[in-house]
Amino acid sequence: MPPRRDFTNDNNGTGENVEQRREHMEATLARIVGTLGTLTDVVGNNRQPNPAMDLRAFIKGTREMVFKGTEGPVGAEKWLMDIKKEFAAMLVPAANKIRFATYLLREGANYWWESVQRNTDTTNLTWAQFERLFLDNYFPPPARAAKYEEFLHLSQGDMTVLELDMKFHELEHYGEHLVNTPELRARKLEGCLKYGIRDKIVAFSMVLMRRFESCHSRLLLLSTTCKICRNNFSFSL
Structure with missing residues (x-):
């Protein structure tokens, strides 16, 4: 008859092994959590601006x-x-x-x-x-008011159309409420032109430029057309 096994000792051994494995797993998890925390800190620090x-x-x-x-x-x-x-x-x-x-x-x-x-x-x-x-x-406000007046009374004078366009861009933010729609902006820019040029722009727009929305586009097209056709318009573009 085979000898009887001592289950008491086996149970104690198994219990000790389970406890050891549990402690080992807890220690491993603790190390993993610690490592992840360190990595998180490193990433967070790298994202912070120096x-x-x-x-x-x-x-x-x-x-x-x-x-x-x-x-x-x-x-x-x-x-x-x-x-x-x-x-x-x-x-x-x-x-x-x-x-x-x-x-x-x-x-x-x-x-x-x-x-x-x-x-x-x-x-x-x-x-x-x-x-x-x-x-x-x-x-200060007086200086801004002076710039507003300069834009309000802007006229072509001796400037070419392209020079006028550049000056218009430079000053328009001082009087934004005067040019806050495409229509107002085009009207204001056209109003800055010399009378002779303005009349020719209007006449030209009636024939060739209806499809162009901005005054600037019309002016550039007029300039190009004048050079190509070599006409005798008596104004400078």
């Missing part, structure tokens, strides 16, 4: 774009527009815009910004608020 690196990259691309405060109202507005263009191209976050822009201020402009910081809490200043402060100081 202000120092970002500023160096911005300076590298804008080193010639300093503003001294002596550029005049139009120069100040142009500088601000150029900086905003750089912000958009380099994907500069909103939180960095003021710091980056003010780094480029020099001489009188830098003194102005230091004065603003002394007299105003700029801790939570937004970029839109900075723009208003900057323009109020360097492109």
Whole structure:
């Protein structure tokens, strides 16, 4: 008769093995969780912008774009527009815009910004608020009003049509409400032309240019047609 097995000892051994395996699995899971946590931190840190690196990259691309405060109202507005263009191209976050822009201020402009910081809490200043402060100081309402008047009374004078078109583009944002539809814009541009040119534009549009929506398209077509036909129109395009 075969000897009887001692199930008590087997059960104890099995229980110990199960407990050991459970502890081993828990330890392994803990290591995995810890590793995943570390990886998450690394990825998160890599996604966070490095202000120092970002500023160096911005300076590298804008080193010639300093503003001294002596550029005049139009120069100040142009500088601000150029900086905003750089912000958009380099994907500069909103939180960095003021710091980056003010780094480029020099001489009188830098003194102005230091004065603003002394007299105003700029801790939570937004970029839109900075723009208003900057323009109020360097492109104040009287200067803007003068530009509006210049656009309001714009006329061709001695300019060619293409020169007039460029001047129109330069000034139109000062009187946006005057040209806020294609019809108003075309009418305003046509009103800037010399009478002789305007009459010929109207006559030409009745014959050839009905399909062109913008005055600029009509003017360019007229210019090309005049050169091709070598007609004797007595005005400069």
